[in-house]
Amino acid sequence: MRRRLVISYLLLMVLVLLALETPLALTLASRETDRLRADRLADATRFASLAGPALRTDVTGPLVGELDSYDELYGIGTAVVDRDRRTVAESASWRAGPGTAAALDTALSGLQSSAPDSVWPWVDDPVVVAVPINDGGEVLGAVVITTDSERIRRTVLAWWLLLAVVGVVVVVACVLLAFGLAGWVLRPVTELDAVTHEIAEGDxxxxxxxxxxxxxxxxxxxxxxxxxxxxxxxxxxxxxxxxxxxxxxxxxxxxxxxxxxxxxxxxxxxxxxxxxxxxxxxxxxxxxxxxxxxxxxxxxxxxNERTTVDAGAVAASRVTAWEPLARRRDLTLRLVASDDPTYARTVPTAIDQALDALIDNAVKFTGSGGEVTVTVRRSGGGTSLEVRDDGPGMTVSQLGQATERFWRAPQVQNVDGAGLGLTIVAVLVDASGGRLTMRRAHPRGLVAQLWFPGAEPEPTTPSDVPEAVGS
The missing domain is CATH 1.10.287.130 (Signal transduction histidine kinase, dimerisation/phosphotransfer (DHp) domain)
Structure with a gap:
C-alpha cells in the first residue's frame, strides 16, 4: 500500500511539473528566438537605409564594405537584392538557406519577414530575416540576413537541461517526502495488521x-x-x-x-x-x-507458556500407559523412536494430552488383532509424532470435520466418547505453534500426525545436579 501511495504522489508531482515546465520551456525557446530576431531585424533595417541610395545610384562599394565589416565582426551572412531578385551586394559568408525565398517574397511585398517563430534544439535551420528597402514609398529591393542557429540552440538546450535537473531534484524530494508521509499515514495500519496477526496467533x-x-x-x-x-x-x-x-x-x-x-x-x-x-x-x-x-x-x-519437553520420553510413557488396554482388546501397540532425546517446544502437557486422545481413538476404533504404531522423529526443523492404526479410517469429508466440537462420525455414534478429543488436540497443537494433520492410511486405517517446533535441551542449573555422596 505504501508503494501505491508513493506512486500516486509521484504521478501527481510529475503531472504538476509537466504542466509548469512545458509552457516554461516553450516560452524560453520563443524568448531566445525573439531576442535574436529583434537584433537581426534592427541590423537589417540599418542596412536597408544604407542600401536605398546605393540602389538609386548603382554605387555599391560603401554598402559592400559595411556588409563585409559586419560579417567579419559577427560571422553573419548578409545580402542585398533589388526588386528583380538580383543580388546587388553580399558578404563573404552569405549562403542562401531554407526559407530565404519565402522571406524575400514577403520583404519585396513591403513587409518584414522572420523565420522560424521558435528555434528548437533538434532543428538546425538558420534564422532568416528580411526587410524591404523603401524609397519614397517604393520598394527598391530587400536586405536578407541568415544567422546560424547553433548558439541559440545551445542556449535553449541549456535552459531545458536546467529545467530537467530542477524537475529531477523536485521529483527526488517528492519521493523522499512521499515515503515519509506514506509511512506516517500507514504506520497505524501497519501496526494494526501486525497486532491482528499476533492476536490471531494467540497473543x-x-x-x-x-x-x-x-x-x-x-x-x-x-x-x-x-x-x-x-x-x-x-x-x-x-x-x-x-x-x-x-x-x-x-x-x-x-x-x-x-x-x-x-x-x-x-x-x-x-x-x-x-x-x-x-x-x-x-x-x-x-x-x-x-x-x-x-x-x-x-x-x-x-x-500458557511454552516449555521444552523430550517428545520421545513422553511418547514412551503414554504407550506404556495404554498397553494394558491394548492387550485387553487384543491389539498391538508399539513405539518407533530413536534412543536419542527428541526435544520439542510446546505448552505444558500438550504432547501428553494429544497422544492420549489419539491413542484412545486408535485403540477404540481398531478391531481385534489390529496394530497401532506411535512414531517419533525429527522432521522439518521440528519434532513429528505420528499415530497410525489399521482401523476403518475416515472419508475425505469426515477428515475435514474431525476437529469440530462434538462432531462424531455417523458409524461410531454408539461408541463411547464426547466428540471433543480431536478438538482438544487441535487447540493444544495450535497453542504450541505446531500443526495437526490427518490422512487416510493405505490400505486402510488412519494416520494422525503432530508436528511441534524443535528445541534445544534447557541448560541445567547447579541446583539441578545432585550432590556427590562420599563413601
Missing part, C-alpha cells in the same frame, strides 16, 4: 499504539484496542464459565451416580438391572463430557 494481550498517524487512523486504532479488550473479556468470561460450570457440575453428578449406583441392589428383575446399568453408563458419559470441556477450556487459555 490476546497485543494492542495497537495509537499515538501516530492521522487523527482518523488514531481513532481507528483506539477503537480496535477497545474492541480487542471487549472480545478478550468476553472470551475470558466464556472460558471461565465453561471451566466453572464443568467443575461445579462434577459434584452433583458424582452424588447422582452414587445414588443411582445404590439403587442397584434393590432391583430384582432383569429389565430393571439393565436400565440401572444404562443410567450408570450415561452418568459416566456425562462425566467424560464435563472433563473434556474443562480440559478444552484450560487448553484455550493464552497465558
Amino acid at each position: 490476546r494481550g497485543a494492542r495497537v499504539q495509537h499515538r501516530w498517524g492521522p487523527p482518523e487512523l488514531r481513532r481507528l486504532a483506539a477503537s480496535f484496542n477497545h474492541m480487542a479488550d471487549a472480545v478478550s473479556d468476553v472470551m475470558d468470561r466464556q472460558r471461565a464459565f465453561v471451566a466453572h460450570a464443568s467443575h461445579q457440575l462434577r459434584n452433583p453428578l458424582t452424588a447422582l451416580r452414587l445414588r443411582v449406583e445404590e439403587l442397584g441392589p434393590s432391583l430384582h428383575d432383569e429389565e430393571g438391572r439393565a436400565e440401572h446399568q444404562f443410567a450408570l453408563e450415561e452418568t459416566d458419559r456425562l462425566a467424560q463430557v464435563l472433563d473434556a470441556l474443562l480440559t478444552l477450556a484450560r487448553a484455550e487459555r493464552a497465558e
Whole structure:
C-alpha cells in the first residue's frame, strides 16, 4: 500500500511539473528566438537605409564594405537584392538557406519577414530575416540576413537541461517526502495488521499504539484496542464459565451416580438391572463430557507458556500407559523412536494430552488383532509424532470435520466418547505453534500426525545436579 501511495504522489508531482515546465520551456525557446530576431531585424533595417541610395545610384562599394565589416565582426551572412531578385551586394559568408525565398517574397511585398517563430534544439535551420528597402514609398529591393542557429540552440538546450535537473531534484524530494508521509499515514495500519496477526496467533494481550498517524487512523486504532479488550473479556468470561460450570457440575453428578449406583441392589428383575446399568453408563458419559470441556477450556487459555519437553520420553510413557488396554482388546501397540532425546517446544502437557486422545481413538476404533504404531522423529526443523492404526479410517469429508466440537462420525455414534478429543488436540497443537494433520492410511486405517517446533535441551542449573555422596 505504501508503494501505491508513493506512486500516486509521484504521478501527481510529475503531472504538476509537466504542466509548469512545458509552457516554461516553450516560452524560453520563443524568448531566445525573439531576442535574436529583434537584433537581426534592427541590423537589417540599418542596412536597408544604407542600401536605398546605393540602389538609386548603382554605387555599391560603401554598402559592400559595411556588409563585409559586419560579417567579419559577427560571422553573419548578409545580402542585398533589388526588386528583380538580383543580388546587388553580399558578404563573404552569405549562403542562401531554407526559407530565404519565402522571406524575400514577403520583404519585396513591403513587409518584414522572420523565420522560424521558435528555434528548437533538434532543428538546425538558420534564422532568416528580411526587410524591404523603401524609397519614397517604393520598394527598391530587400536586405536578407541568415544567422546560424547553433548558439541559440545551445542556449535553449541549456535552459531545458536546467529545467530537467530542477524537475529531477523536485521529483527526488517528492519521493523522499512521499515515503515519509506514506509511512506516517500507514504506520497505524501497519501496526494494526501486525497486532491482528499476533492476536490471531494467540497473543490476546497485543494492542495497537495509537499515538501516530492521522487523527482518523488514531481513532481507528483506539477503537480496535477497545474492541480487542471487549472480545478478550468476553472470551475470558466464556472460558471461565465453561471451566466453572464443568467443575461445579462434577459434584452433583458424582452424588447422582452414587445414588443411582445404590439403587442397584434393590432391583430384582432383569429389565430393571439393565436400565440401572444404562443410567450408570450415561452418568459416566456425562462425566467424560464435563472433563473434556474443562480440559478444552484450560487448553484455550493464552497465558500458557511454552516449555521444552523430550517428545520421545513422553511418547514412551503414554504407550506404556495404554498397553494394558491394548492387550485387553487384543491389539498391538508399539513405539518407533530413536534412543536419542527428541526435544520439542510446546505448552505444558500438550504432547501428553494429544497422544492420549489419539491413542484412545486408535485403540477404540481398531478391531481385534489390529496394530497401532506411535512414531517419533525429527522432521522439518521440528519434532513429528505420528499415530497410525489399521482401523476403518475416515472419508475425505469426515477428515475435514474431525476437529469440530462434538462432531462424531455417523458409524461410531454408539461408541463411547464426547466428540471433543480431536478438538482438544487441535487447540493444544495450535497453542504450541505446531500443526495437526490427518490422512487416510493405505490400505486402510488412519494416520494422525503432530508436528511441534524443535528445541534445544534447557541448560541445567547447579541446583539441578545432585550432590556427590562420599563413601
